[in-house]
Structures are given as structure tokens and as C-alpha cells.
Amino acid sequence: MSKKILFVSILIFLVSCGNNQKNQNVDSYEEDILGFWNRVGTIQLMNGIAIDTLSFTNSENPNNKQIKVYLNDRVMWINNFWKDSTAPWKGGSGGYGKFNIYSRDSLTELMSHGTGLMGAGLKQYKDENSLQSQTWNMSINLGDGFYSQKNRPESEFAEYYEKLPDLEPKSRIDGVWKRVYEIAYVNEKPVDTTSLPSDVILDMKVMYGGRYMYQVDQTGLADPDEPGYGGYGGYGSYVLDEDNNKLYEYGEWGSGTFTAESEPKSNKTTHEITFYNDDLFLQIDNSFEGNNSNNKMTGRGLVYKRVK
Structure with missing residues (x-):
């Protein structure tokens, strides 16, 4: 998409936003915001x-990437360019938290x-202010497959996104x-189970329509001068084969x-998966290798609980 074409499409979107709202269900913004969004530029x-x-x-940086997902009352984003x-x-940065949408123009x-x-910034902010989160009140424009957000009232720029279609x-x-x-698994047998306290490591994952994103915050585990303090996140796609x-x-x-x-679709990891119920599942990666106590792991299982 050329700069000119993108700019024209944004202008059309902004001008027609009011007309679109008249034709759409007044409550549909709560549904329209849900899903994965790809940032394509800056306004x-x-x-x-x-x-x-x-x-x-x-x-000047054509390889910049940023993906964002809204689902239920949670938001998660990841990029490959905001780094020091x-x-x-x-690597780049990512964030996780809750959101409230009030209209097609306003979101927190x-x-x-x-x-x-x-x-790292959130950890410092929360510690200095004795808070559990940092609040961003945003001016937004939410249309049919288009979304822009101005992160602060005084900002002269807005992030511009397009909706990503479902893959599954x-x-x-x-x-x-x-x-x-x-x-931890050794020769396909479980040998050790470890719980994850949220104040030490928080691993969150969003899966929706064949796309996934995760964030692992390790600021409660590592020191600021260690690589692990930056945690790790990822984005990709998935296919669920329940029959097998x-x-x-x-x-x-x-x-x-x-x-x-x-x-896309070139870096495949296969997990064995077991649903204990609709709100709890186990995924096992038998290709994983590592060490656990005195055992050499030949597999790694992760148990996920649904956030409601």
C-alpha cells in the first residue's frame, strides 16, 4: 500500500466514521473491537x-511490526521495534492488561x-506509585475493519490498524x-510439577480465530541488568486438531x-493437547530439551487456565 493510497483511505475512513455509526448498531462497538489488529502506519x-x-x-524502517488483540476485557500487544x-x-516490547471501551471514540x-x-517501564511505574497497573485514556476511531488510537490527549500522532481476518x-x-x-517430562513421563506465582512470572496467552499471542513478564524473577528481565513474547498462528x-x-x-x-506457517511446533474441561488444558512439547533438578528434560508441559 502506497503512502498516498493509505492516507486517502484514512481520510475517507475518518470522514465517513460518523455516517458509519448511524448505520451500525449503537452497541456493536463492543463486538467490533474484538480480535487481532495489524498496525500498518502512523497518522x-x-x-x-x-x-x-x-x-x-x-x-525508513519497513520491517517494523506491531500486532494488537482485544478479547473479552483483555488487551495484549507486541512489536519488534520499541527497544533500547x-x-x-x-527484542522489542509488548504489553498486557485490561480495557474498557465506551464508544467508537473512547477507550481506556x-x-x-x-x-x-x-x-521494565511498567514495573518501575507500579513500584514507584504503589499501583497494580498504569492507565491510558485514549481517543480512538473504530470503524468497519479500521481502528486508530491516540494514546495521550496532547499527542500529534495516532497509531493506525487494520483488522486481521480469522484463519481458523x-x-x-x-x-x-x-x-x-x-x-517436566523425561521419556514422556511427568517427573516434576511447578506452580507459577503471578508476582514472579506472569505468562498470558490469547488464542482466537487461528492466531495467538503471548507475553511472559519476568520482572519479578530476574534483575534489571539481566536479559531475563525483558521477558519474552510471541505472535503466530495455530491449528487445533481435536480429533488427534x-x-x-x-x-x-x-x-x-x-x-x-x-x-508465516514455516516454523511449526507440535503439542499434544488435553482438555481437562472447557476452562483448563495441558499442552506438551515433546521436542523440548532442558534440565530440571537432576533430570534431563525431554518434554515440557504447560497447563493453562481460562481467564474469565
Whole structure:
């Protein structure tokens, strides 16, 4: 998409936003915001009016990526470009928290955890202010497949997103999930189970319509001068094969200490999956290798609980 075409499409979107709202169900914004969004550029504003835009593909950094997902009352995002070369981790940033949407023009995010610079910044902010999250009150424009957000009232720029289509039919794995246990396997037998206190490690995962994103905040575990303080996050796609109890994940790129990138559908990980019920499942990666106490792990199991 050229810069000119993108700018024209944004202008049409902004001008027609009011007309679209008249034709749409007044309550549909609560449904329309849900799903995965791909940031395609940045809008320059003057007195709240769009005057120019720059698409990522035509910028000085055409490989910049940012994906965001809203589901239920949770929000998660990840990018590969907001980073500091002096930080001990080398990847981008990501955030996780709750959100409230009030209209097609107004949304609040309460960010509690993250990876990379976002995770480190949130940790410092929460500690200094004795708070559980940091609040962003945003001016937004939510249309049919288009979304922009101005993060602060005084900002002269807005992030511009396009809706990503579903890749898979809806399934029981769609939702927001929290890792509650990790199981070490040796020769396909469980040998150790570890719980994950949220104040030490918070691992959140969103799965929806064949796309997934996760954030692992480790600011409660590592020191600020260690790479692990940046945590790690990732984005990709998945296929759930319930008939054969398999979950296939195709990782693409990540944040924090996760710096590798792969083409879509090229980096496949196979998990054995067991649903204990609709709100709890186990995924086992038998290709994982590592150490646990005196045992050499030959598999890793993660137990996820649905966040409601």
C-alpha cells in the first residue's frame, strides 16, 4: 500500500466514521473491537485532524511490526521495534492488561504487565506509585475493519490498524489463558510439577480465530541488568486438531529476549493437547530439551487456565 493510497483511505475512513455509526448498531462497538489488529502506519494530526500518514512499508524502517488483540476485557500487544540497544535484552516490547471501551471514540487501557521496555517501564511505574497497573485514556476511531488510537490527549500522532481476518473456525481453545503450572517430562513421563506465582512470572496467552499471542513478564524473577528481565513474547498462528489431540503452532516473531523471525506457517511446533474441561488444558512439547533438578528434560508441559 502506497503512502498516498493509505492516507486517502484514512481520510475517507475518518470522514465517513460518523455516517458509519448511524448505520451500525449503537452497541456493536463492543463486538467490533474484538480480535487481532495489524498496525500498518502512523497518522499525523493537527488539531485532531489527520493531515498526513506514513505506512510502515514505505518508512525508513519497513520491517517494523506491531500486532494488537482485544478479547473479552483483555488487551495484549507486541512489536519488534520499541527497544533500547543498551538493554540486556535485544527484542522489542509488548504489553498486557485490561480495557474498557465506551464508544467508537473512547477507550481506556489498564496495562499491568509486559515485555522489553514496556515490561521494565511498567514495573518501575507500579513500584514507584504503589499501583497494580498504569492507565491510558485514549481517543480512538473504530470503524468497519479500521481502528486508530491516540494514546495521550496532547499527542500529534495516532497509531493506525487494520483488522486481521480469522484463519481458523472458532473453537474451544479461543480465549484468554493464564499458565498456572509447568510440568517436566523425561521419556514422556511427568517427573516434576511447578506452580507459577503471578508476582514472579506472569505468562498470558490469547488464542482466537487461528492466531495467538503471548507475553511472559519476568520482572519479578530476574534483575534489571539481566536479559531475563525483558521477558519474552510471541505472535503466530495455530491449528487445533481435536480429533488427534494436537495443537500446531507456527511462531513468527516476538519481543523481549525473543528476537528470531520466521515466515508465516514455516516454523511449526507440535503439542499434544488435553482438555481437562472447557476452562483448563495441558499442552506438551515433546521436542523440548532442558534440565530440571537432576533430570534431563525431554518434554515440557504447560497447563493453562481460562481467564474469565
